[in-house]
Amino acid sequence: MEHSYYQERLSAFADNELTPEERAQVAEHLRECGDCQKRLNDLEALSQLTSRHSVLDDSDYWEKAAQKIEGRLDTAATTITDVTPKQSRQSSGLWWKLPAIAASVVIVGYIGLHESDILREADTEKPLRTLRSMEVTPPEERAGRTNLPDTVVVAEESEVDLPQPVMMEDIHGGRGEGEVNIAEGRALREGTVMDETEGLVYAPSPPQETVTVTGSDYQVLAIEDRDENYKRRSLPKAASEHAETEPAAPKVEVDDLADFEEPVLAETFQLDDWRQRRDSILLAIQNLPPEVPPRQRKSTGVQGFTATRGTDTSGIAADVVERVAKVELEKELVEAWYQICLLSDDSTEKTTGKEFLDSVATDEGSPNRNLADSLYKLIEQQ
């Protein structure tokens, strides 16, 4: 085995995340390699340093923060509303009737716990993650009723057979069957399961209502008629006691989700995205203020451009802003080029990217040199 094989596995070794075979191999290597043993010791030291220095101090801040949150509890949203991820298009006859009777019906979603404990508690005979039938009553029959039946639990995609959300199409004006946009960027596609999703779930078109989703299963509490006459909603247990005296929770205005896409964090940034990002950054750099003549200039070492230093106090603040902006842009550019080098098959492009990383890595004045150096070496190892 090459030495790099063991070096690359030290991190996972420290985390006890290797297979037994790999673990034995690395352990054997550690007996002979002082360098790797030192790296392992450093990893352990980093872990201890993190534990020690990540703790936040006691401070007046916490009590004030807690009081601020408590102050908002009174107006906290207790309404939970619409969510239905699109699943398979299988449907029962009942659902096909919904367009006629449920043009303003909303499914109220309410999220249970990860292990579907609520289901387990409620119905131990059925498998945990099964779809229950939903009772639907026409609006005229539902007026004035509260906490209508009942629950639909969605869990693993393969286990789910949700009815076709025809009602969604009707309610949401042709948004497209099965597309429910989770707030803040997560678009659900057909077959997507709300597994471990959190945050607000928006109906894709007005009137928009929201639901708080926690855990891996969501649980529909009720089918609610959006008709204005129907004010009562399924409430969490804590709020239900006050249901008689408290006014109906207001409808929540939500943003138009038309532009939202899948979260970038979930590896959806493709090569073209990185190229666009790179080009945007380069454009931003070009649009920065011009350099000051050399005799007034003090280099910050940021690769490719030179910061200016004002000679009076009014210029210093602007200069600092500009300098930090350039440092940040360079850092973003380093990451963009790194990703392009990883993803691209174009050798010329990869060479250009590596040259840029190398130039930053060797620039003694650049705060980003360590980052660039590490990323450059990672590319070299590919």
Add this chain to the structure above:
Amino acid sequence: MDDEIREEKPASEVSEADPKGAEQRLIEAAQNGDKRAFGQLIRHHQKRLFRFVYGLTGTFDQTEDIVQEAFIRAYSAIGTFQLGRDFYPWLATIGRNLAFNHLSRQAKTESLDRMLEKGFDPTSGELGPLEQLISTDGQKRFYAALKALPVKYRTVFVLRHLEDMSYDRIAEQLKIPSGTVDSRLYRARKLLMDDLKDLL
């Protein structure tokens, strides 16, 4: 006899002697509408949640907002919480996803102009408002170094070190392969060790 009306004692704070039992009583009380009980849950968990969310976002203001929102949503959904389970993982899930949503929205929509206007340097030692919560050089160096990590490396590092998640769990949360978790952790640790080597 004392004319003063004796109020029912509020749910006690989570105590060291029986933290889990005390917490469960608080949760149960909160489920029955006792806001003060939920207030105790806030006080017990907010620091840890704040640290975690800050590790993900690197921004004090956003962290404040997300932590507040996480508690608000937890309160709204407290009726669904299954007694017997640990409260913090459930709360942290809410906070985590709010943070992820924020990060992905920020990455996609933040204009470069806005970046230029911000006027702060995340690669400097300036931690801004966070400094009211950290006092030692070690804390400041650590958080500055953490903040300087590219977000993808910082995320896995925080999930691993501050939330003690396994590689598989991190992979599941981020929708990436377990091998990618490993390589990102490797990079994150390498960068941090380079930055903090004099503290190791």
